Every structure is written in C-alpha cells, then in structure tokens.
Amino acid sequence: MMEKQKVRVAFRADASFAIGTGHVMRCLTLADALREQGAEIRFICREHDGHLCALIEEQGFDLHRLEAPGERREPAVDEPAHAAWVGVNCQQDADETLSALDDFRPDWLVIDHYGLDARWENRLRDHVGKIMVIDDLADRMHDCDVLLDQNLVAGQHARYGSWTPEACVLLLGPAYALLQPVYARLRKQAVPREGAVRRVLVFFGGVDKDGLTLKAVEAFLMLDRPEVTADIVLSASSPFYGKVAARLAGHSRLRLHDRVPSLAPLMLEADLAIGAGGATSWERLCLGLPSLVVTVAENQRPIAEELASGGFVDWLGHSDSVDVQAIADALGTLISTGLDAAWSRKCLEVVDGLGVDRVSSILMANRDMPLVIRPAELGDETLLLEWANDPATRRNAFNLKPISADDYRNWFRARLQDTASCVFYIAETELGFPVGQIRFDQKEPSWEISYSIGPAYRGRGLGRKMLATAIERALQDLGNVQLLGQVKPDNLASQGIFDSLGFSLQSHAADRYVYERRFNT
16 A cells, blocks of 8 residues: 655744744744644755744754844836845745755745745745745735735725735634644633733743843832733844843743744733733633733734723733833832733633634545534524625635625524424544535425535645545434435536546536435445
8 A cells, every 4th residue: 555645834934133023923823733633744944033943843853944143135117125134135035945845845834024025926826735824914916826824904904905805715713823732721711810910921932032021020020019920932043132131130020932832821820911912812802811012113003002992901002102101100000000801711612712623624635634513503603604605615605605604694693493304514624624525405405515614624635535434424313215416517526526426418408417316324
C-alpha cells in the first residue's frame, strides 16, 4: 500500500523591532497544530534586526533564512503602506521565496506580512497549491484562496470585498483567533474576576518599542499599593529591558519575566491586565481577563474602539497620548472600586480558544478525513443562512435570489419541526467543526436530497464522502427508501457524485437532471 503523502505548508512571515513578534508567533501556533496533524512545515523569514529565527528552529521547524536587508528603502507610491517592512522590493522577495520553496512545493502557502500584496502572491501562485493570507488591515489587494482576519471590527464582513477575489473564503472574527491550545484548556478553569484587584499582568508585546512597560512600572510605583502584585513580561531584547529591570530593583511585589512560553498561566492568575491592543486582546478575552489597553499601531485603533464600545476593554488611548499619570489614574480607580464580574463574564463570551483548530482543520481537509453526521439544531441557523447565501451556493440553486434572514428563519424552524417529512443533518469534523449540510425532504414516493459544502471546505473532494456518510445515517433513520437528487446541467461536480454513488439518471430537462436510487437496508 502506498504511503499517504503528507500535506506541506509553508509560512512567509517576519519579525523585527519595527514589525514586532506577533506575526511569527501566531504562525508558530498554527504551524504547531498542523504538525500535530501530520503536516510538513517550512518557515521562510528574513533576518531583520529582532528576528525570531532562533526561536523557530528551537521549536523544531524547518527554516529558510532570507538575507538581512541593506539600507532602509522607502516604498513606491503603488506599493503597500508597510512595504518597507519587507526590506527589499517585492520582486526580489518573491524570487527569494520561490528559491526557498524549490524542493518543497507546498500544498498551502500561508502569508502573514503587511508588506506583501497581490503582486507578490501572484508571482507564487503557480508554484503552490493554495494561498492563505493572514491580515488585519484590509488596505491592499490579495490573490488568495483564503483570508483570515481574527479581529472584531465594525463592518468586518464588508472590509475585504474589494480586496480579494470573488471566490476567496473569508475567515473573519475571533472564532478564528490563532491562540495556543493552552488557552482553550485553561478557559474551563477561568473564574469571572470580581471585587478586589490583587494581581495584575503587564505585557505590551515582545519588543515594546514605545516603552509602555516602563510607564506602567512607574504608575505602579506612583500608586504605592503594597497589596497589589504584578507580573511584568518583557523580552530581554527590548531596548527598555535594562531600564525596567533597574526600576524594579528592590520591589519584590513587581516581578519581571523575560519571554515566557505562554502568557496563559499568568493571565489565569491575574485579576486585571495592562497591555497593547494587538493579538493579545483575544488571549485576554478567552480567559475572561479585564484589561486596560493602550494601542501601539494604527491598525489597533479600530479594534480597540470596537472592543471598548462593547464594554470588553477600557481603552486608555494611543501610545503617543498615554502617559504615566493616565495609567496610574485608570489603575488606581479599579483598585479602589474593585471589578464588576459582568465585565469578565462578557469577555468570556467572545473567544472560545478553538480558532487554531478551526483553521488547521480547513487547511488539512481532504477526501479521506473522517466525518460525523448529526441532526441540525436551532443553533445552526446563522451559519446555514451564511452558507445558503454564499455566491457559489446560490449559483447552483434553482432559485438564484439571496435569502432574507426572516424568510430563512421561518423556513428553517419549520423544517426542524416537521420531522415526519424532513431529515436535516450537519456534517462535522471529528473535532465538531461544521463542514456541510444535507437535507432529505419527503416527495412521495421518494425523499429528495439537498446538500452543500461550507465554502471553507470546497474543492477538497469532500462532497462524495459527506453525501455517502449522510445517506448511511438516513437509512438508519428512515429504513428502505428511494432517494432522488435534482442537479443543474452545468453542475458537473454534483452529477459526478450521484453517478459515483450508484444513482441513475432518470430524466433530464433544460434546467435540471434528476437522479434516483432505491436503497434496501
């Protein structure tokens, strides 16, 4: 028997004093999850000042280093706003990346870099299977199959409409936040914070080029509240590390930590956090940790504004306008008044910590993956409406018009209640992530099949597997039945699936083909 070929995934991401560490760190989290599922991984990173190449290699990943850039270059007018972060021009970076992939040929290329856009991606297009972009900005064109933006931003579903291809799958919101698995595990232990503030976590990123950690330390010393302890996390490579360490000398209640494997244990123990508005926001929310936030990059402003308007964080402002006194005032107020448990409970509702599992299941999806069939539930309504209005689904439907939320709600709930003439299933991965829907409606003397694959799982050969598994479940629930399926003449994929499952073409008209098969259990 031939050994199954492994899925290969390449990551193009950089870290530096200007870029920060977050891009590489979230890619490492995703890469680790993919490796656990058997994928082969390769990182491609440029050796900027402040790079994380050694950390990537320490974690056992194959790494191809791109040479450090020379003098700083200013981006051309038509380049992305952050093109300077690449260090070289787009064409050179693409060519060097191609060379790094020459012996790898990835099934997926994951790009997490604000300085790269559709021109770079198009150069790599014919040399990789599929492309996924991780973005937060919505400020440039992309040529990708999947785009992930884990942030909660007002109007997020419209942000990428003009920046991505029509067929691009958008994975939007904190459900896809790439958190280390430890967050999902510890979330079960997270207790809503209420009452006295006894322990505070301070973390403004691995680099903290704005010196906000030092400001927070000065605020603690100014308040002089001996009943409050603090864990202060700052990389020794930060330009402010020495000053912070010096100010903390002799203050045992304020503990300084160099880079830690995970912030999760410190977050679980803390009553309050003080930090930046980046990816750490989703880690804090996952563990229900109230936080005082200072934004340190322009793209963090709309995210912090949305979180603050929803009551999830207390946004103190941007780094250039927040001084020691502002931090001391906000911290002192919470120490004096205590925490309302409603704040922490609200945080816990936003992020479940399973985003990395959701994303890795999408990247690893293939025709051999096991599927689980379960009955549809009321809680599936929002997702199923989203699937139903997906452009590809509407093109394959006999009614091309988009479906309103009210019409779908009435129809869906009627279908769930009519168990005598409708059997409605959801197909899921083994971890419980929905892949598609299958419905059997009684049309005497047959039961008519309707099904669709979720956009993120299309093109992986899952259609036949899903329908076969659902039919097997339906036969258990219905007994001996005759099944039929109606397919548009141009829907060759569904025609092939019905043919492969032993259905016979019973009739064909200008607008539809009808397939039937009698099943005897």
